[in-house]
Amino acid sequence: MIEFPRDPQNVIPTSSVKIVGLGGAGTNMLDRVALDGLDGAELLALNTDIRTLSSSVAKDRIQLGRNLTKGLGTGGDPELGHQAVLEAEDEIRATLKGRKIVFICVGLGGGTGSGAAPIVARVAREEGAFVVMFATMPFGFEGRRRREQAETALNELAVLSNALVTFDNSRMGELVLAKQGIHEAFAAADRMISESIKAVIRLVVRPGLINVGLDDLMSALRTTRSRCLFGSGIARGKDRAQKALRNALASPLLDQGALLKDAQTVLVHLCGGEDLTLFEIELLMESLSKHVPEKAQVLFGAAVDPGMTDQLSITLVSSLPEERLRRTMPEGDYRRVSPALEPSVGFAADEDEDEEEVVVPEAAAKADTSVSPAEVEEFTGFTPVEPQARPAMEFVAAPEPPKDSEDEEDKEEASQEEPEELADLPDLDEEEEALPAKARESEMPFAETDPVAREEVKEVASEELPEKPRKEEKPSVEKELFKPAKPAGQGELSFDGGPKGRFEGADPSVMDGEDLDVPAFLRRKR
Ligand SMILES: Nc1nc2c(ncn2[C@@H]2O[C@H](COP(=O)(O)OP(=O)(O)OP(=O)(O)O)[C@@H](O)[C@H]2O)c(=O)[nH]1
Numbered sequence: 001m002i003e004f005p006r007d008p009q010n011v012i013p014t015s016s017v018k019i020v021g022l023g024g025a026g027t028n029m030l031d032r033v034a035l036d037g038l039d040g041a042e043l044l045a046l047n048t049d050i051r052t053l054s055s056s057v058a059k060d061r062i063q064l065g066r067n068l069t070k071g072l073g074t075g076g077d078p079e080l081g082h083q084a085v086l087e088a089e090d091e092i093r094a095t096l097k098g099r100k101i102v103f104i105c106v107g108l109g110g111g112t113g114s115g116a117a118p119i120v121a122r123v124a125r126e127e128g129a130f131v132v133m134f135a136t137m138p139f140g141f142e143g144r145r146r147r148e149q150a151e152t153a154l155n156e157l158a159v160l161s162n163a164l165v166t167f168d169n170s171r172m173g174e175l176v177l178a179k180q181g182i183h184e185a186f187a188a189a190d191r192m193i194s195e196s197i198k199a200v201i202r203l204v205v206r207p208g209l210i211n212v213g214l215d216d217l218m219s220a221l222r223t224t225r226s227r228c229l230f231g232s233g234i235a236r237g238k239d240r241a242q243k244a245l246r247n248a249l250a251s252p253l254l255d256q257g258a259l260l261k262d263a264q265t266v267l268v269h270l271c272g273g274e275d276l277t278l279f280e281i282e283l284l285m286e287s288l289s290k291h292v293p294e295k296a297q298v299l300f301g302a303a304v305d306p307g308m309t310d311q312l313s314i315t316l317v318s319s320l321p322e323e324r325l326r327r328t329m330p331e332g333d334y335r336r337v338s339p340a341l342e343p344s345v346g347f348a349a350d351e352d353e354d355e356e357e358v359v360v361p362e363a364a365a366k367a368d369t370s371v372s373p374a375e376v377e378e379f380t381g382f383t384p385v386e387p388q389a390r391p392a393m394e395f396v397a398a399p400e401p402p403k404d405s406e407d408e409e410d411k412e413e414a415s416q417e418e419p420e421e422l423a424d425l426p427d428l429d430e431e432e433e434a435l436p437a438k439a440r441e442s443e444m445p446f447a448e449t450d451p452v453a454r455e456e457v458k459e460v461a462s463e464e465l466p467e468k469p470r471k472e473e474k475p476s477v478e479k480e481l482f483k484p485a486k487p488a489g490q491g492e493l494s495f496d497g498g499p500k501g502r503f504e505g506a507d508p509s510v511m512d513g514e515d516l517d518v519p520a521f522l523r524r525k526r
Pocket residue numbers: 022023024025026028029048073074075076077081106107108109110111112113114136137138139142146169186187189190446
């Protein structure tokens with residue numbers, strides 16, 4: 001067992017941490033964090049939609065746009081979201097006063113979150129807080145408008161936040177089986193985000209043997225336009241160090257550890273009970289070194305939490321610049337697993353900023369940050385090791401580019417080639433297109449409850465889904481006559497060549513000079 005004196009000056013009390021849930025998605029994420037249990041940190045819910053706001057478990061709640069939207073959402077309009085938050089700016093400022101770290105959870109793409117997040121980030125920064133933004137990007141099927149709104153907000157947040165961690169909803173949808181509904185996909189995404197938030201909070205607020213500070217966190221994540229790599233695993237019992245590492249590497253955001261091989265800085269944080277041994281730490285770090293490049297800077301932190309007897313947790317945080325991400329995965333893969341990463345996502349940190357030294361009272365050392373058995377189960381739920389428990393859509397690692405070839409063309413071909421395994425997977429876009437518009441509509445929770453969003457969804461379903469290019473085929477009389485009314489965005493049924501609509505060999509039914517076997521709408525056109 002390692003005996004180590006604690007330095008209470010180096011930790012941040014949970015009371016100086018505020019977690020803000022913004023908009024519908026943000027409030028859901030916040031509720032998830034609260035329900036999963038995070039002692040001490042204060043929760044604040046901000047929303048225009050009074051119904052969602054009032055059902056939040058957060059103790060502090062502020063309604064945005066009291067006069068402007070009068071308790072309703074913004075209907076997907078970020079400008080309304082922007083105006084609405086300005087109405088409540090003073091109230092928000094008052095509640096963020098004196099906080100050292102403010103975590104903001106938001107789903108980008110709608111009106112409230114996308115329009116208000118930059119203002120909330122600015123206010124928190126003005127109050128001297130270190131701002132970590134957790135933002136989700138919309139599912140690919142939500143349409144171009146939401147994607148564009150999300151990207152605009154993301155670019156603003158990249159400048160305003162100290163750290164911006166993005167989660168791609170499409171990517172996290174892979175955590176659930178393809179046949180499960182969209183509700184499960186959102187729930188899986190929320191659980192993942194909740195775990196990430198809690199792990200990051202544990203990193204910076206837990207009294208440590210070897211502390212990880214905000215500056216370490218920043219340098220692990222510091223690069224512009226990059227994707228956050230994050231993995232967290234926990235295990236107990238025999239071989240817990242190896243198991244915890246395996247669980248962390250299995251995180252979908254690390255692609256089974258494959259993405260770490262290009263990382264420049266990796267932040268590693270270990271936490272165990274009082275039975276944590278130096279041997280375990282060494283073992284774990286040795287195993288990890290196989291996944292991390294030799295030149296990478298490894299920032300290491302460790303903490304002992306008496307509540308974690310028999311357990312060991314490991315958290316890995318890093319970032320991968322966008323162009324490296326593209327190199328690691330061929331273009332096809334990249335879009336397939338993460339369409340919302342196009343064209344920009346990521347983390348941004350203020351390079352020039354001089355970080356204030358955080359001085360914290362002694363009480364901080366007593367902050368309760370124990371991990372419950374339920375949490376352990378939750379973690380292992382995300383990182384199943386049994387093949388049957390894996391998500392149906394699984395990332396397949398990119399093939400290695402040819403080593404000796406100098407020929408640029410060869411290299412390009414190799415990077416564009418689709419691996420064999422991928423060729424068998426259904427194409428997400430095609431699959432989505434193949435869904436009837438109705439089915440897609442009914443899968444969207446926000447469309448069920450929000451009439452404006454419902455209209456948007458219909459709009460997307462009817463306008464934005466491109467028609468599949470059809471093969472050249474000979475026009476036939478039957479096809480021309482009985483062309484089915486084409487539902488927007490849906491693939492067209494092919495008809496066989498047999499006669500349709502008229503019984504073979506039967507006389508035509510003619511009345512008043514009109515052939516009744518010809519559909520009425522065609523007769524009218526004549
Ligand atoms: N992970 C997750 N994402 C969600 C959830 N609900 C919505 N989203 C995503 O977040 C985006 C924004 O949705 P909301 O948060 O409901 O919208 P809002 O910001 O409140 O804005 P308005 O409702 O338009 O005023 C959506 O486009 C979805 O991609 C959720 O429960 N979990």
